[in-house]
Amino acid sequence: MTTGSHRTDWxxxxxxPEFRALMKRKRRFMIGSVVFFSLYYFALPIxxxxxxxxNTPVFGxxxxxxxxxxxxxxxxxxxxxxxxxxxxxxxxxxxxxxxxRKEKAS
Amino acid sequence: MNTMAFTxxxxxxxxxxxxxxxxxxxxxxxxxxxxxxxxxxxxxNGIAISGDYMSAASFLGIAGLIALNGFDGFLYSxxxxxxxxxxxxxxxxxxRNSGRYTLADMLAYRLKAKPVRSAAALSTMAISTFYMIAQxxxxxxxxxLLLGLQYExxxxxxxxxxxxxxxxxxxxxxxWVQIVKAVLLMTGTILLSLLVLGHFGFSVVEMFNQVSAxxxxxxxxxxxxxxxxxxxxSLGLALLAGTAGLPHILIRFYTVPNAKEAxxxxxxxxxxxxxxxxxxxxxxxxxxxxxxxxKIMAADKAGNxxxxxxxxxxxxxxxxxxxxxxxxxxxxxxVAGLVISAAGAFAHDFYSNVLRGGQATxxxxxxxAKWASIGVGVVSIILALIAKExxxxxxxxxxxxxxxxxxxxxxxxxxxxxxxxxxxxxxGILTGLISSILLVLVSPNLMEPDQALxxxxxxxxxxxxxxxxxxxxxxxxxxxxxxxxxxTELYVRSQTGIGAE
Numbered sequence: 277m278t279t280g281s282h283r284t285d286w287x288x289x290x291x292x293p294e295f296r297a298l299m300k301r302k303r304r305f306m307i308g309s310v311v312f313f314s315l316y317y318f319a320l321p322i323x324x325x326x327x328x329x330x331n332t333p334v335f336g337x338x339x340x341x342x343x344x345x346x347x348x349x350x351x352x353x354x355x356x357x358x359x360x361x362x363x364x365x366x367x368x369x370x371x372x373x374x375x376x377r378k379e380k381a382s
Numbered sequence: 383m384n385t386m387a388f389t390x391x392x393x394x395x396x397x398x399x400x401x402x403x404x405x406x407x408x409x410x411x412x413x414x415x416x417x418x419x420x421x422x423x424x425x426x427n428g429i430a431i432s433g434d435y436m437s438a439a440s441f442l443g444i445a446g447l448i449a450l451n452g453f454d455g456f457l458y459s460x461x462x463x464x465x466x467x468x469x470x471x472x473x474x475x476x477x478r479n480s481g482r483y484t485l486a487d488m489l490a491y492r493l494k495a496k497p498v499r500s501a502a503a504l505s506t507m508a509i510s511t512f513y514m515i516a517q518x519x520x521x522x523x524x525x526x527l528l529l530g531l532q533y534e535x536x537x538x539x540x541x542x543x544x545x546x547x548x549x550x551x552x553x554x555x556x557x558w559v560q561i562v563k564a565v566l567l568m569t570g571t572i573l574l575s576l577l578v579l580g581h582f583g584f585s586v587v588e589m590f591n592q593v594s595a596x597x598x599x600x601x602x603x604x605x606x607x608x609x610x611x612x613x614x615x616s617l618g619l620a621l622l623a624g625t626a627g628l629p630h631i632l633i634r635f636y637t638v639p640n641a642k643e644a645x646x647x648x649x650x651x652x653x654x655x656x657x658x659x660x661x662x663x664x665x666x667x668x669x670x671x672x673x674x675x676x677k678i679m680a681a682d683k684a685g686n687x688x689x690x691x692x693x694x695x696x697x698x699x700x701x702x703x704x705x706x707x708x709x710x711x712x713x714x715x716x717v718a719g720l721v722i723s724a725a726g727a728f729a730h731d732f733y734s735n736v737l738r739g740g741q742a743t744x745x746x747x748x749x750x751a752k753w754a755s756i757g758v759g760v761v762s763i764i765l766a767l768i769a770k771e772x773x774x775x776x777x778x779x780x781x782x783x784x785x786x787x788x789x790x791x792x793x794x795x796x797x798x799x800x801x802x803x804x805x806x807x808x809x810g811i812l813t814g815l816i817s818s819i820l821l822v823l824v825s826p827n828l829m830e831p832d833q834a835l836x837x838x839x840x841x842x843x844x845x846x847x848x849x850x851x852x853x854x855x856x857x858x859x860x861x862x863x864x865x866x867x868x869x870t871e872l873y874v875r876s877q878t879g880i881g882a883e
Contacts, residue, residue, distance in 0.1 A: 286870045290873065298877075298878075305471075306472060313467050314622070324457075324611075325604065325611025325614050331603045331604075333599070335587045335590075336587040336591045337593065337595075338586070338590040338602075341604055345457065345460050348460045349460070349659070349660055351464075352463050352464050352656065353652065353656060356466075356470055356648075360649055363475070
């Protein structure tokens with residue numbers, strides 16, 4: 277990690293193929309997951325607010341509305357798990373990128 | 383008067399003061415004060431985030447809402463967890479990589495420091511104050527119910543304690559108070575849930591069947607609390623986008639050593655917060671069945687006593703005292719987190735960087751930080767004393783709406799939009815802040831429902847687009863080559879962690 281007197285050429289990093297490939301993957305995951313969880317999340321107030329079909333009992337008196345609300349928790353946990361796996365991969369790419377730059381510099 | 387409850391309260395006060403004394407010896411520099419010396423590990427910070435987030439409003443309030451309104455009460459719980467996906471995936475790591483103590487640090491990285499810091503300090507102080515008044519007024523009422531202490535006495539007691547934690551122990555004491563509180567709250571909630579489920583042969587379905595038998599199947603269906611689905615959507619948006627703009631949550635990411643630990647802390651927080659909010663159904667339905675709505679309403683119309691009464695019904699006086707003490711610890715931790723976030727905005731952003739132009743010495747900065755905490759605390763106590771008997775529940779919704787409309791768009795644009803500039807940030811924060819407040823002033827929260835100019839209780843559905851529009855227009859109407867030039871540096875730093883402090 278470099279700071280202070282040691283000047284880092286940010287433009288050069290930003291233009292490097294490694295960084296661009298990294299950002300392409302990061303951005304794809306980010307946009308994809310934000311779109312997905314927003315749709316899934318807002319489906320709950322929309323489907324419970326404007327429609328009645330989720331009121332059908334599924335297990336005893338437990339109805340679809342409660343099960344769908346509960347599924348939001350599991351959706352959040354699964355997506356968080358997938359993100360962490362993805363982010364750990366990105367960490368390795370970043371490390372490789374930094375190592376490569378150091379080798380070049382020395 | 384309940385001696386058992388008093389004893390447990392006293393134990394919590396002594397424990398937290400002990401933590402503060404220990405932390406005060408380790409708080410020497412501004413990094414110690416604002417960011418606990420970046421010494422908190424990922425899982426510790428995760429528990430502290432949960433502690434910061436699970437307020438008395440969610441513990442007592444949601445249990446009561448579910449007990450009295452059934453399904454609709456649970457909708458809050460869902461939003462409060464899913465919102466952490468925005469924190470995790472979009473905000474936490476870049477923010478950790480590019481800031482030091484406050485939200486404004488990241489913005490000032492590529493934008494003009496003085497205007498941006500002033501605007502961000504304003505929105506941070508507004509959010510923290512709204513949230514704080516709501517917590518304190520609620521706390522006064524709750525302690526009165528639990529212990530029979532006078533409202534004024536409760537407010538001053540809590541106020542003095544929160545000032546002591548923050549002014550002397552800084553972020554380190556605040557963090558550990560939150561960790562202790564989160565552990566107590568989870569223990570209490572798990573115990574209550576197990577006892578409730580035990581009554582129904584550990585079958586959730588059986589519990590639902592009995593709820594349906596006692597209160598009718600419609601109690602388990604949506605629509606009892608929110609008649610207008612748009613209200614629900616607007617609230618949902620405020621929770622989803624607001625959490626990632628709450629300053630007292632965001633500053634927690636500066637207490638960990640790096641972005642990876644920030645990520646781990648959100649993951650821990652999501653596990654804890656998720657389990658907690660799922661258990662709110664057991665508390666709520668448990669209270670509705672085992673205590674009964676009439677008794678809950680008799681104790682407090684809003685339903686805040688549902689969880690304590692449930693504890694009394696299941697475990698007698700000791701369990702009631704324990705749950706009351708947990709609620710007390712919960713309030714203390716949340717208000718301490720709010721004080722340090724507001725004090726940081728005032729002392730670090732406004733005083734040190736705007737008034738003193740970043741020239742203040744370390745000693746001066748520390749002194750101002752401590753005095754700012756005392757000032758914020760005293761002002762909050764006075765406001766809470768004035769707001770006695772007022773219905774302030776809408777203030778939490780307002781805090782989330784301001785965070786969603788004023789902060790989140792500006793954070794996201796700053797991190798990802800090269801063209802974004804100072805004018806955009808300032809107009810974005812101000813339009814988000816002002817439109818949220820104005821819309822709430824003319825909403826059913828403060829006007830007669832049939833006369834309200836704005837029909838929804840939460841303004842987010844309109845104020846978030848307005849905040850974004852303000853940021854976009856402000857940006858497009860001015861040019862700032864310096865901000866564009868520095869974008870690349872911020873972008874690489876925030877996304878890779880190169881050069882992070």
